[in-house]
Amino acid sequence: MDSWRGGEKPMRSQSEATAILGDQRRLPLDQAGGRDQTGAEDGAGSGPQEVPDDRAPRTRRGVTKLPAISLFSGAGGMDIGVDQAGFKTVCAIDFDPHCTNTLRRNARKKTVWNVDVGLLDGERLRETLEMDRGDLGLLHGGPPCQPFSQIGKRGGLSDPRGMLIFDMVRITKAFRPKAVMIEQVPYFLRATMPDGRPVLQALATEFRQLGYRMHAHLLNALSYGLPQRRERVFIVCLRTEHGGFDYPLGNGVRRTVGDALNGMPDPVPPDEKPVLPNHIDVTPPRDRERISYVPEGLWLSKCKDAPPDIIRKLTRKDTTKFRRLDRSSVAPTLRCGEAPYHPTENRYITPREAARLQGFPDTHVLTGPIRGRTGSVRDLDQHRQVANAVPPPMAKAVASSIAETLCR
Template sequence: MRLNAISLFSGAGGLDIGISKAGFDVKLAIEFDAKAAETLKQNSRDTIVLNKDIKDISGEEILNLTKLKREEIDLVIGGPPCQSFSSAGKMRSLNDDRGNMIFEYLRIIRELKPKTFLFENVKQFSYIQIDKSKPKSSPKERSKDSNLVINMLMEEFRKIGYNVNNDIINSADYGVPQKRERTIILGTLKNKKINLPKKTHSNSDTSLPNWKTLGNAIKSVNDNEECMVYMYKRKKYLKLIPPGGHWKNLSPELQKEAMGEKLKLGGGKTGFFRKLSYDKPSPTLCTSPKQPGTDMCHPEELRPLSVNEYAAIQEFPKNWKFSGTTIQKYKQIGNAVPVNLAFVVGKEIKSHLVNEI
């Protein structure tokens, strides 16, 4: 039995593909970025794709376009723009227009009242503050901290009538060849919460298969012509670094030369001059494979990962075509939800809808 889903902030379709594999028909997808919407249109022939600002779309319009009644909408999915909540985006929270998109997601849920919803965002969304001038709560106290955006949002979902469940889950624990931690919120109108998916893979639990690796994902990728390039200076240092290494593998003299003022930055800085390893999951894909602080250098070749390798790590089908320039394609793929992560969460939601009273 196929169920009905509506997709918000759809991007290039990673979440939609996984949800579809889990047994849902994505009837309509809304995406503001023109090239991402074009990607959806050329790959998702059975889905109505709206290239519009979600602020200009009402729940009534969604019902009219899909010819669905409210009670026929089984699931609404979406991940509002995450840049204002991510480390890379300086975690500006609600002080960024992109952060306010969570309220548009909330509005659509309020107007459609679907049976269930899936909200997805970056890991940092689970502990970003509304008022940054207030003291931060400890991890144990976060669930009760009214100054956290996530708690404010979940309380709003409860006011509408939803039973909510949330957690931070690592894509690698579900067979994705990438360490990508995401916040998910699952909501249902039923009395029992939707179960969070059980882990299928592990790097420590011997009763489960090992994490999948970068090698599992990209060794079979043959067409790597569409790819960014490194300048000579970057290659000069990267060629001295072993697979799985980074700037700290350089001599002390070369570390100073390569890093310069960046040596004064806090943290481990392990994304600088990073060369990937076939034997480990990929680090989290960003919107570009050659940003200085999130380098994604191929294990054997002095180049960033290609567009097709990016797509393989995110588990897009091989025949999925991306629209736009090379930079735009990297951005679409880097912003996506890994297909298998969407699939395992989607299976839990479908099981809940079919089996729970």
């Protein structure tokens, strides 16, 4: 088997996906004793049975870019940031067909598979991609956050999706990448295993037994030039010989909603071609009436002048749901079940406007349906793809720090 060293590999078809699927998920969860900085046992356990060459190019701007694999890829936000940091994402995998269609639409010599990550056979995947252990520079992904979401039911590991984060460990065992990067919601830091152990501790133990030290830090999108108040946990795993890891401090740039939306052309209805991809307005007439009662920066429940037939439909959970953005401020966290109101126009923000608030380039095209009103489209529509995505600037900042660490 040829060692993967950055040469061009052929695009692979969806029909090859059966070759990378296993029979079932396999991952033992060991008990832990003492803790290191992440709550994991330090210095015990079986340890790695093989240690691949972990040397990286001396500079991430060198001729050879380290290959990366993306799991739970979504709309590709993390992929964009990782590639901007100097890696080359060669394979992206997600279970949702709208997401994988978006990934294929924007793929540049990247393999995209629409399969369940939980059913992946890591060894078969590695052989299909023609990689040796240790060839992979970075394994990255954002497993489903709903089991740990503050807004959701917080099913944690009782929700089958909660266990998917441990598939990152299973695929790591097959590839032995130089580094691993995982994104999760803040509540993940407090989630517990069925036996009462913190999930973070159990995850760190699993990675430590493969020869990696895990680091976890809560970052805010505001620190990386995004006009959105969005906190996310970024987990970074490096082989133990690398020692510590320094998270990026931020770029010092502060932007507002007005900065992000400035200069955009008028959106068009669905039957017209937009100037910017996905800049399409599908707001129904009844919703426009509701939006018209909401001043800039406020939300519907605060509007006492709205007709009773509109106000009475609000629930206790809708205190900030129907919110109009403020041009002079930052946006709240974009959520997959909501679409904020435009600051000055009586409509929802378009998928392209949402993408700008997340830091996506205008050239990144979304596919799939567009929600007409909150929650009316099944599966992942364009608004939900954006809201669930990892903001590219955040991914770039963390991946750049990983690249610098590997080059030391």
